[in-house]
Structures are given as C-alpha cells and as structure tokens.
Amino acid sequence: MASDQVTLLDLWASPFGMRVRLALAEKGVKYEYSEQDLVNKSALLLQMNPVHKKIPVLVHNGKPVCESLIIVQYIDEAWKDKAPLLPSDPYQRAQSRFWADFVDKKIYDLGRKIWTEKGEDQEAAKKGFIDSLKLLEGELGDKPYFGGETIGYVDIALVPFYTWFYAYETTGNFNIEAECPKMIAYCKRCLQKETVSKSLEDPKKVYDFVVMLRKKFGLE
Amino acid sequence: MAEVKLLGAWGSPFSRRVEMALKLKGVEYEYIEEDLADKSPLLLKCNPIHKKVPVLLHNGKTIAESLVILEYIDETWKTNPIFPEDPYDKAMARFWAKFLDDTCMPAIWKIMWSKENQREKAIEEAIQHLKTLENELKDKKFFGGETIGLVDIVANFIGFWLGAVQEASGMELVNKENFPVLCRWIDEYVNCSVVKQNLPPRDELIAFLQPRFSASSWKY
Numbered sequence: 001m002a003s004d005q006v007t008l009l010d011l012w013a014s015p016f017g018m019r020v021r022l023a024l025a026e027k028g029v030k031y032e033y034s035e036q037d038l039v040n041k042s043a044l045l046l047q048m049n050p051v052h053k054k055i056p057v058l059v060h061n062g063k064p065v066c067e068s069l070i071i072v073q074y075i076d077e078a079w080k081d082k083a084p085l086l087p088s089d090p091y092q093r094a095q096s097r098f099w100a101d102f103v104d105k106k107i108y109d110l111g112r113k114i115w116t117e118k119g120e121d122q123e124a125a126k127k128g129f130i131d132s133l134k135l136l137e138g139e140l141g142d143k144p145y146f147g148g149e150t151i152g153y154v155d156i157a158l159v160p161f162y163t164w165f166y167a168y169e170t171t172g173n174f175n176i177e178a179e180c181p182k183m184i185a186y187c188k189r190c191l192q193k194e195t196v197s198k199s200l201e202d203p204k205k206v207y208d209f210v211v212m213l214r215k216k217f218g219l220e
Numbered sequence: 221m222a223e224v225k226l227l228g229a230w231g232s233p234f235s236r237r238v239e240m241a242l243k244l245k246g247v248e249y250e251y252i253e254e255d256l257a258d259k260s261p262l263l264l265k266c267n268p269i270h271k272k273v274p275v276l277l278h279n280g281k282t283i284a285e286s287l288v289i290l291e292y293i294d295e296t297w298k299t300n301p302i303f304p305e306d307p308y309d310k311a312m313a314r315f316w317a318k319f320l321d322d323t324c325m326p327a328i329w330k331i332m333w334s335k336e337n338q339r340e341k342a343i344e345e346a347i348q349h350l351k352t353l354e355n356e357l358k359d360k361k362f363f364g365g366e367t368i369g370l371v372d373i374v375a376n377f378i379g380f381w382l383g384a385v386q387e388a389s390g391m392e393l394v395n396k397e398n399f400p401v402l403c404r405w406i407d408e409y410v411n412c413s414v415v416k417q418n419l420p421p422r423d424e425l426i427a428f429l430q431p432r433f434s435a436s437s438w439k440y
C-alpha cells in the first residue's frame with residue numbers, strides 16, 4: 001500500500017534482525033532501517049518495546065510488533081498478496097512453526113555458548129549444535145529449501161544464523177561443513193537468492209563483532 | 221470421521237491448554253495419559269525431537285509444542301476462534317503468549333529452584349513480570365476481551381497452577397493486595413466453564429508438588 005509507513009529498529013549483526021529484513025525483502029516491502037545502539041538504548045526503542053527493550057522491532061503505521069518470528073508471521077499476514085512465507089495447509093503450517101521454534105530453542109542458545117564458554121561447557125555446546133543441525137538436515141531432506149521450491153518461514157528463521165557460523169567455528173575451533181555438508185550446501189544455495197544475499201551480513205564482519213564482544217566480556 | 225488423539229499428562233498446564241482449546245471448539249478426542257517418568261513408545265515415536273507432552277494426533281499426523289498445536293487447532297476447527305482475526309491483534313496475542321511461556325513461567329520456576337541467597341532477587345524478577353502482565357490486562361474481563369482467547373488459555377499456569385504452587389510451597393507471590401487486577405482475572409477465569417472442566421484436581425496437584433518443597437533446601 002502506497003501509504004504504508006514501515007520502520008525496522010535493528011542491529012546490523014543480529015540474526016533475528018536479519019530474519020525480518022529477509023521477510024520484508026521477500027515481500028518487496030519498502031521500509032526505513034534504523035540502526036540501534038543497544039548500550040545506550042534510544043527513547044524510541046524503549047517506547048516501542050517497553051517489555052523487552054530489544055531489537056528487532058517492526059513499526060507499521062506507528063504500531064510496534066516485537067519478537068522476530070512474531071514479526072515474520074505478521075509480515076506474512078499483513079502483506080498477504082505476495083510471496084506467502086507459510087504454507088496454506090494447517091498441518092504444513094504447524095510443521096513450519098515447529099521447526100522455526102526448534103531453531104529458536106537450539107541454534108541461538110547453543111551458538112552463544114560456543115563463543116562464550118570454554119572447556120567442557122563449550123564442547124557440550126558444540127555437540128548439541130551439530131546434533132541440532134543434523135536434525136534440521138533430516139527435515140530438509142531432498143528439498144531445495146525448507147519451504148519446498150521457494151524460501152519459506154523455516155528458511156527465514158534459520159539461514160541468518162549462517163552468518164554467525166564462521167564466528168562459532170573460529171571461537172570453537174571446529175568445522176561445521178565437515179560435520180554437516182548438506183546444511184552448508186543449503187545455506188550457500190539460499191545465498192544465491194538476491195533477497196537473502198542482500199539481507200544477510202558478511203560472516204567476517206560478524207566474526208570481528210564477536211571478537212569485540214568477547215574482549216568486552218573479558219573472554220579473550 | 222476425523223480421528224483426534226491427545227497425548228497428555230494430568231498435571232501439565234501445557235497439556236491442559238490443548239484440552240481447553242479442543243473442548244471450547246467441541247472437538248471429540250481420545251485422551252491418552254502419559255507417564256513422564258516412563259515414556260511410552262507411542263510418545264517417543266510421535267515426538268522424537270523433544271519427547272514431551274502434549275502431542276496432538278489428527279488423522280495419524282502428529283503435532284507437538286502446545287503453542288503450535290493451539291494455532292493448528294484454531295486453523296482446523298473454526299468454531300469459537302481463539303486467535304483474533306486482525307493481523308496486528310494476532311501478533312499481540314502471540315507476543316503475550318510467548319511472554320508467558322518464555323519470561324513469566326521460567327521466572328516463577330526459578331524461585332522454586334533458586335538457592336536461599338538468590339531467592340530474593342528471583343522473587344523480585346517474577347513480581348516485575350507479573351506486574352507487566354497485569355498492566356496488559358488493565359480493565360478487560362479477560363486478556364481476550366469479553367471471552368477467553370489464546371492468552372487466557374496460555375495463562376492457565378497463572379490462573380490455576382500458581383495458586384497450587386503457592387499452597388504447596390508456603391510462599392505467596394500473588395495476592396489481592398499486591399495484584400488486585402490479576403486476582404480479579406484469576407477468579408473470573410477459574411469460574412469459566414471451559415476452564416473449570418480442564419483443571420486437574422487441586423488437592424492432587426498440591427500433593428504432587430509438595431514433595432518438591434519439603435526438601436531441606438527449601439525454607440520460606
């Protein structure tokens with residue numbers, strides 16, 4: 001709609017923010033990107049997300065929507081005339097929601113432990129992370145994308161974390177491709193799509209960001 | 221004839237949510253009680269990823285994770301909608317459901333598992349989240365408005381289990397003085413017929429919870 005005002009409060013390195021950027025790109029929605037400082041949170045961020053004070057926040061015609069997967073579902077429903085992100089069949093939708101929830105429960109937390117923990121805790125996180133990726137590989141099967149022939153909800157939930165894989169591998173001293181070649185092939189396939197390549201950040205830049213965070217938290 | 225089965229556990233608020241939704245919509249189903257200490261082959265087959273209840277079986281297909289199941293139920297059986305129609309209102313309902321599950325409930329459980337010197341802080345955090353929840357309720361009869369909706373169903377833990385936990389542990393987190401609005405909602409809620417039919421027997425629940433609090437580490 002020509003009169004739509006869409007703003008995204010975000011942080012460039014956030015995989016959650018990238019999910020929203022990707023969903024908006026798939027739908028061809030024009031929006032204003034607003035980079036947020038999470039150390040000195042803006043009055044706008046605190047007003048738009050008073051409960052969690054986090055990014056991403058999508059502001060659509062003045063009304064805020066928070067929590068990345070909730071935002072992605074909202075985008076799918078508010079701009080329903082183009083590129084459906086969820087299947088139309090209720091059972092297929094339930095499966096998509098289940099696997100996106102699985103990504104939320106496993107990938108972020110285990111990934112975070114890889115770059116923040118040491119020793120046994122880090123090893124356990126690495127194992128859990130690889131096991132989770134293998135389960136996702138099983139779910140993908142022979143399909144080009146989790147959404148089938150086109151990118152869908154689960155792809156949007158997962159593929160932004162690819163930008164953090166290099167950081168996980170380097171801090172965790174392991175090789176994800178060696179353990180999960182299918183997952184890496186899938187991620188590279190996604191990156192061939194323009195909507196994905198323009199929504200995801202450079203993994204080397206993300207790694208520099210992680211190094212900075214590790215120094216800040218006294219982990220280096 | 222559609223075949224609906226539910227793998228559940230009598231004391232689980234997650235399992236009871238699904239029952240509430242099915243009963244609200246007049247869906248006939250077969251209930252199968254699971255022993256979570258000795259998980260059945262059926263449960264492990266139907267939910268190999270998380271091995272938890274509830275699991276809904278519909279025409280042989282399985283759906284796990286209570287929030288995913290609730291979305292599926294609302295999309296499949298259209299009587300008495302649980303979710304709002306409007307995409308923004310739907311996003312808000314999803315937000316508060318997630319807040320309950322990911323923020324409120326863990327904060328309350330944290331009190332139960334915290335060491336004595338951390339308990340004060342855990343209680344403060346839980347009270348803060350409950351206040352946030354209460355502010356969302358304001359002067360509405362239910363979170364869903366005039367009738368119960370998704371958030372009310374998901375808040376069954378606050379509506380009923382919290383009272384049982386308080387009685388079993390001797391700790392009072394919520395009372396009419398400090399949470400007048402929330403207590404008013406709790407009264408409406410437990411007297412609502414579809415809710416009343418889907419609560420475990422209070423005495424049995426308290427008896428089940430009590431041993432967890434009689435350990436010497438718990439003093440209140």
